[in-house]
Amino acid sequence: GDSVTQMEGPVTLSEEAFLTINCTYTATGYPSLFWYVQYPGEGLQLLLKATKADDKGSNKGFEATYRKETTSFHLEKGSVQVSDSAVYFCALGGNNFNKFYFGSGTKLNVKP
Amino acid sequence: EAGVAQSPRYKIIEKRQSVAFWCNPISGHATLYWYQQILGQGPKLLIQFQNNGVVDDSQLPKDRFSAERLKGVDSTLKIQPAKLEDSAVYLCASTLTTSGSNEQFFGPGTRLTVL
Numbered sequence: 001g002d003s004v005t006q007m008e009g010p011v012t013l014s015e016e017a018f019l020t021i022n023c024t025y026t027a028t029g030y031p032s033l034f035w036y037v038q039y040p041g042e043g044l045q046l047l048l049k050a051t052k053a054d055d056k057g058s059n060k061g062f063e064a065t066y067r068k069e070t071t072s073f074h075l076e077k078g079s080v081q082v083s084d085s086a087v088y089f090c091a092l093g094g095n096n097f098n099k100f101y102f103g104s105g106t107k108l109n110v111k112p
Numbered sequence: 113e114a115g116v117a118q119s120p121r122y123k124i125i126e127k128r129q130s131v132a133f134w135c136n137p138i139s140g141h142a143t144l145y146w147y148q149q150i151l152g153q154g155p156k157l158l159i160q161f162q163n164n165g166v167v168d169d170s171q172l173p174k175d176r177f178s179a180e181r182l183k184g185v186d187s188t189l190k191i192q193p194a195k196l197e198d199s200a201v202y203l204c205a206s207t208l209t210t211s212g213s214n215e216q217f218f219g220p221g222t223r224l225t226v227l
Contacts, residue, residue: 034215043116043203043218044155089154093216097167098143098207100216102154 002027006090006103013080013110021075021106023064023090032094033057033066033073038087038105047075047088080110114138116219118204124225130192133222137185137206143167145216146179146189147203155203161187191224199226 007022025033032051036044048057053068062077073090087107093100117136125131137144142163147155158177160167163184172179176195181187191198201223205216 036218041220043220044205044216045218046215049215097160097162098209098214099157099160099168100145102156104154105152 002031002092002099002101004090004092004101004103006088006106008104008106009087010107010109013108015082015110015112016079017110019075019077019080019084019108021088021090021108023073023075023103025071025073025090025092025101027071027092030094031092033064034091034093034100035062035064035073035075036089036091036102038089040086044089051094080108082110082112084108085110116204116206116217118202118219118222120222121220122223122225124227125194126227127196128193130190131194131224132188132190133202133204133224135187135189135204135219137187137204138217140208141206141217142184142209143207143214144181144187145205145207146187147205149201149203149221151200158189194224194226196226199224 003026034049035047037047048059050057050066056065064075087105089105090103144161146158149155158172159169159179161181179189201221203221204219207214
């Protein structure tokens with residue numbers, strides 16, 4: 001069945017460091033891929049998405065490219081800020097009546 | 113546009129008691145999801161509705177959990193009786209339809225603590 005695997009955290013970085021959070025997926029058909037972010041005490045918010053192979057999603061300086069050949073959707077940001085501290089979830093959806101599958105989440109801590 | 117509303121935000125109960133959560137999705141969204149998120153884990157789908165019909169409830173523990181969406185809008189999720197392992201955040205989400213690649217919009221969640 002469909003599934004998502006993402007790197008475990010926590011990830012601790014200094015401000016302005018480069019961020020990569022790895023995400024790989026297993027899916028039938030042609031799902032869309034998403035990154036959601038969860039700030040403390042809040043629900044999940046969509047960060048970015050890509051709907052087909054080679055698409056690049058981007059938002060707030062974050063970006064991720066839908067790589068079908070490597071079944072990956074890694075999240076990157078060139079220079080993180082303290083305000084980026086949150087938990088990041090990779091997800092796939094769109095197949096099977098738009099059922100979503102979430103990774104286990106990666107907690108990011110950014111220190112000043 | 114108003115987001116997904118959930119209540120209560122927090123609930124503390126003792127084991128074997130019952131509890132109910134309420135969700136109001138974004139206006140016009142036909143599909144509604146309930147997830148359970150245990151601390152340190154990703155959301156786990158409990159049940160998915162399309163209008164007032166159930167699309168998927170394969171991971172809903174039906175001996176104690178129930179959910180309904182009678183008029184295809186609001187939904188309630190009930191646990192009766194609660195167990196210690198039900199302590200989690202219960203998230204409600206909605207999408208416009210089940211077709212295509214519509215993003216899910218999430219509510220703030222209800223944090224349940226079972227003592």
